[in-house]
Amino acid sequence: MRFHLLGSLEVLDDDLPVPLGGVKQRAALGFLLLHANRVVATSKLLQALWQQDVPPTARKMLQNAVSGLRGVLTPHGSATEGSALLLTHAPGYLLRVDQNSLDLSRFQQLTEQGRGELSAGNWPAAARVLRKALSLWRGPVLADLVETGINWPELTAIKDWRLSAQENCFEAELACGRHYEIIGELESLIEVEPYRERLNGQLMLALYRCGRQVDALSAYRRTRAALVEGLGLEPGRELQELERAILDHAPVLDLPPSVQRRHLLAVGQTSPAPAPVVITSPPAEPVVTVDARDVTTVERKLVSVVMVSAQLGLAAGDGDPEDVDAVHQEVASVVAAEISRLGGVVSGNVGSVFLAMFGVPKTAEDDADRAVRAALAVRDRLASVADVQIGVATGDSLVRLPAAGTPTATGVLLDQCRQLMALAPLGAVRACDSTREASVSVTWETDGALSGGWQAVSCMPPRGVDRRAQAAVPFVERERELLVLQGLLEEVRTRRRPHFVTVLGEAGVGKTRLVNELGSSSLVLRGTATAFGDDRGFGPLADVVSGFSSFETLRAAMASLVGVGELADRLHASLACLAEPSSGVQPDFPSWRRFLEEVAEASPLVVLLEDVHWANDVVLDFMEELSEHASSVPLLVIATARPELLQRRPSWFGGKRNATTISLEPLSHNGTRNLLDSLLPFGELSSELWQTLVSCVGGNPLFATEYARMMADPRMSCVQNGSSLPLPPSVRGVLTAQLDSLPFEVKAVLQDAAVVGDLVSPGAVAATGGRDALEAAKALELLEQRDFLRRQGRNSETGEIEYGFRHQLVRDVVAEQLPRALRAAKHERAQVWFDEPALDLTDRRAG
Structure with a gap:
């Protein structure tokens, strides 16, 4: 054993x-x-x-x-x-x-061996042995018992042994010249152990050896502030002497020459900097190289956490270990399948308690909704397997995104989720207030939060989720685009020739509102792609068919179109499979095209396909194929999509004579004011608050709706006369999802730009992030192409191109994702960069 x-x-x-x-x-x-x-x-x-x-x-x-x-x-x-x-x-x-059978004893043996190697100066062996010892840990000691409230003194002692082993390991790896490799690990550990002076000293030394003297000194100041404010103590003598040595560039801090040579030979370069990571972008975008050591691996993010507790012993009858294990494996399989199907990540389990997260590594606008939907699916699938309690909580968390492996999160959010899980009755899902407010497709108990949290009852089918709540927004500044659509519809009717329109725009800019305004005396069939994936991506096609006829009466509908016979049978067989996506039968696209042609032949037809950026490649292929092979019938196909569609399909409908693309830009300043004026039902706002609202909305009708809803809340009366407004969660979700669509390394450059200020240049961004200026310039160019930044001209002194954020909220959200310590360090580097040119210019003028 x-x-x-x-x-x-x-x-x-x-x-x-x-x-x-x-x-x-x-x-x-x-x-x-x-x-x-x-x-x-x-x-x-x-x-x-x-x-x-x-x-x-x-x-x-x-x-x-x-x-x-x-x-x-x-x-x-x-x-x-x-x-x-x-x-x-x-x-x-x-x-x-x-x-030898007890991991704690094995850990103690290895740490003693590693300490001996460290004392003897055998650094590589010490690092190797201590890493082996630390690999035995699978989480906090006796984590499952600690969750029940146990807090023995022995557990604190073992935790200290682990910290000591980590410090010894870092010391050995610093001696081996691995300062680049351990910075991220040191920073993460110091976040939870801010008073460990040895750890902080090791981080300072690692930063200094990476050429980041300013960061090393900033780390000392943060440590001193934490010790003085938290404990009323000044740093110890060793840490103070280390600060002085860094200020003096003392040779004692450098690696011995022999270690420097070994290290340079190991990495195969002539300077101690690691090789850059190369990001290969699509042909239309520049190639960007970003220094691997500065890629952000820790972020503050809004996430939804799901905890599932299964009563395995009850499900396994007499508790035979093989029966219990079989139930455990089945529960684990169901949890993993449902969580991953809806875009979540299972981050692990403690016994029969499973933890999953939505919003990592990438944010979706509906993470809370997905989390509850997944929790209900797990509950339903396990109803006959084991009794479960499920908690769902949504809030801010500090998330670690490793280069390889599973993301992890820390914060009170996990404790809140565990409490909700404990409050849930067997076979129930219980969620927090934030989750309930963000879950638009879920039905909740009507008795309210009687004992903390809300109990989810059911959710709408994915095809039934209303994605057009903003359609009631007043129609503002889209008259020109509407005239284009109306003209194309009239041309389709008179010339009896199909035409295909793509309406592109960012989330909430009013694509659905525009196509709804079109109206038509023609038959209109609508289909919507969803991000849930329950329909294998063919949902838009099924929507269009069901809009013409229910699947129960489809055979009769086909007979009314083409008569009774082989063609009607073939069309019915091909379209009926869309009603059962789980059947695995692929739609027959030539038959689906024939169906549209027959409907349009009987009466001019408008097909609206929404959110096609979420459709699968097969459906996108079919849409392009339809434009090339559709017969001469009065058919107008309008597809709405976000710009990321062009990242998947750069040549989408390019060069086709029967295709038009309409790009919706944000509303103007006056248009935004008019929209807000129509949405806000209460009295006059101060001019200062109006200006703040207009700036926050940034011309996005969805943002205007959300801010108006927030301002109508009586709880917002305290900020009526102020200039600072909180960010609505739905707006934050949209912006965060857009940011997470960027390559991780390019997003790190945008985070550096957010720290710099309103105007950013390659030089300032490079200094803030500790990267090459040419690499920063290429990344900023890419960010301009993705419409996160806007070019503002050239700096009159340096000649560099300067950029501004296209939306102030984008900068705010990006900056908020950085942990406080990292943001402060980057801000100091940016300030140093801004101060130095001023001195140079003064010297030149004096000369």
Whole structure:
């Protein structure tokens, strides 16, 4: 048997998990393993299991737990090789285990070995051994027991052992010249352990050796501020001396020449900088190179967290380990399938509690809705497998996005989700207020949040989600585009020739509002692509067919079009498969085209296909093929899409004579004011607040609607006369989703630009992010092409092109994603860059 304490408590027998019973039995085993091969007094065990209010029957309950553990640890009632022995030994119990079978003992052995190598100056061996020791950890020590409220002093001691091992490992790796590789790990660890002076000193040294003296000094100032404000203490002598050495560029901080040579040979370059990462963009975009060491791996993000707790023991009957494992595997499979289907990430599990996240690594505008939808799907699929409790919480979290592996999140959001899960009745999904407000397709209990949170009942089918709530927005400044559509529709009718229109625009700019305004005496069939993926991407086609006839009466509808016979049967068979996407039958696109032609032949037809940027490639291929092969019938096809469609299809309908593209730009300043004026039902606002609102909306009708809804809330009365407005969650979601569509390294450049200010140049961005100016220039050019930045001209002094953010909210959202410490460090670098040119210019004028 093998025993795992470094993470959740786990016992493995031939690599299979052994069921350990209830909480008290697991806690007794955990405490005995912490004191393996030592006698533990009964009184001490009782105190550990009941830290307060020990019940009169505690000794009897402990005896029952010990009896149960003996049955677990000695299969079939007799000891076998490698099994543990739980002995009664006055004044308590003795758990005898092989040291090699306990991960805690193995960790202690390896850390001692690593400490010895470190003392002997054998840095590579020390780093290798300590990394091996740290790899044994799967999470916080006895994480599942800690979740039940257990807080033994031994756990704090083991946590300190781990921190000490990490510090020793960093020391060895710094001595080996691996300063670039460990900066991210050091920064992440210091966020949770800000008072560890040794860790902070190691980060300062690593930054200095990377040529980032300003960052190293900033790290010292942050550490000093944390110690003074949090503990009332000044940094120790060693840290103060390190700061002085960095200021003086003391040679003692440099790597020994022999280590420098080995390091340079290892990376194959003539300077200590790592090779850049090359980002290959589509042909229309420049190639960007970004320094790998400055790519942001930690972000503040709005995420939705799902926790699923399954009662495996009840589902497995008599608790046979093989039966329990079978149920566990099935639960894990269902959770993984439903979460991934809706775009979430399963980040792990502690026993039978599974954690999933929506919004990482990339944000979707409807992450909360997806999270609840996935939770309900998991609940329904597991109804006959195991009793489950599910919690869903939405809020800000600090997210770590590793180059490889699963993203992780920290923050009170996880605790909130765990509490919601605990409050949920068996077979129920419970969510927080923020999740409820953002989940537009979910039905909730009408009794309200009686005991904390809201209970989700059901959700609308993906095809039934209303994506056109903004259609009631007043029609402003789109008259020219409407005239174009009306003219094309009239031409289709009179010339009986098909035409294809693509309406492009960012989220919320009014694409749906425009096509709804078209109106028509012709037959209009509408289809909408969704991001849910439940229909294999063919949903728009199914919508169009069902708009003509329900699938139950489709055969009769086909007969009315083409008569009874082989053609009607073929069309019916081809279109009927759209009603059952799970059947796996692919639509027959020539038949679908024939269906549209027959409908248009009977009466002029308008087909509206919305959000085609979410449609799959097969549907996009069909739309382009339809434009080339459709017969001469009065058919107008209007597709709405976001600009990212052109990233997938750069030549979308390019050069076709029967195709038109309309790009919707943001509303003008006056148009935005007129729209807001029609949306705000209450009295006059101050001119200052009007100006702030217009600036925040930025010409986007959806943003105007959301801000107007927010301003109409009585709780907003406190800011009526101020100039600072909070960001509506839906607007934040749209902007964050747009940002996450960027390549990760290019987004890092945009984050540097957000720190610089309203006007940014390649030189300022390069200095802020510690990257090459040419690389920064190429990235800024790409960001201009993606419409995140707008060119503002050239700097009269430096001759560099300067850019401004196309929307102030974009800059605000980008900057908010940076952790405070990282944002402060970048701001200091930017300030240093701005100060230096001013000095140079003064010197030149003086000369």
